[in-house]
Amino acid sequence: MVCPETESESVSLKRKKVMIMKELVKGQEAATQLMLLLENPSWSDTDRDSLSSQELMANVLTSFTQALSIITASADDVIPPLNLHSSGDDQCSGSGKRSQKGGRGRYHRRRSALTWTVLSSTTEDNHAWRKYGQKGILNSEFPRSYLRCSHKYDQGCKATKQVQRCEENPDMYQTTYIGMHTCNAKPPKATHSTTNSTTWESYLLNSDRDSKVPNVHDHHSPSLTIKREFPKENTSSDVTDHNLDPSLWSELKDFESSIQPYH
DNA sequence: CTAATTTGACCTGT
């Protein structure tokens, strides 16, 4: 909630803007390469380094995660330093009585954790998860698994995810990521080398390359759908309070409109 | 033995 307005904020906002666009373009490039690789697997043995589909997907997710992290950090989401199991601070609502048998209590409802859903053929991302629950869901024949980051108590990482099998394609998993990783767990090798091809500015300028149509639903190709959900972020009327250029805002809004809200 | 998973009870919001 602390918002110290300093004059370096606009500079940092500009820098964040650049970082956001960089990350988004990186993710878009990785997604494009992934789609091309899935469409034509014979292209994989060219002279340059061709990443595997899992690497590309990991790059996509990393880029999106980074971009969203930058956005939310610029909004108002102050990352709390370390939240080891606190000694009974807030009692939360619920009429005083906390528990009768277990002594649990104090569930923390996620207030502004951003959520997005990935439909993929694998549940592997480059993060260490620990399963903490599984529930059967109504109108779903497969249960839902609840996982949290392995560094929840190490470093107070608040990232969680839920994995559920797709009912139509049982070899597809619908993974819902909730919250950002604040731990230092970095992917083992997320070093993508898409340099020297095009800078992000030139990519934005030469945006007429989008003549390809994503029409690859003929056979069981692992499609990837990313949706996002912001619970309640900015209901104020004026959305132009940021110092972003209108063109970049249109880019961002285009990006936002490309993903349909979930729930 | 240590760490991760399983599993049913418990908690919370609708």
Place this chain on the structure above:
DNA sequence: ACAGGTCAAATTAG
């Protein structure tokens, strides 16, 4: 009250 999400003791895996 119900359905979804979480905790933690018991169990299993490394």
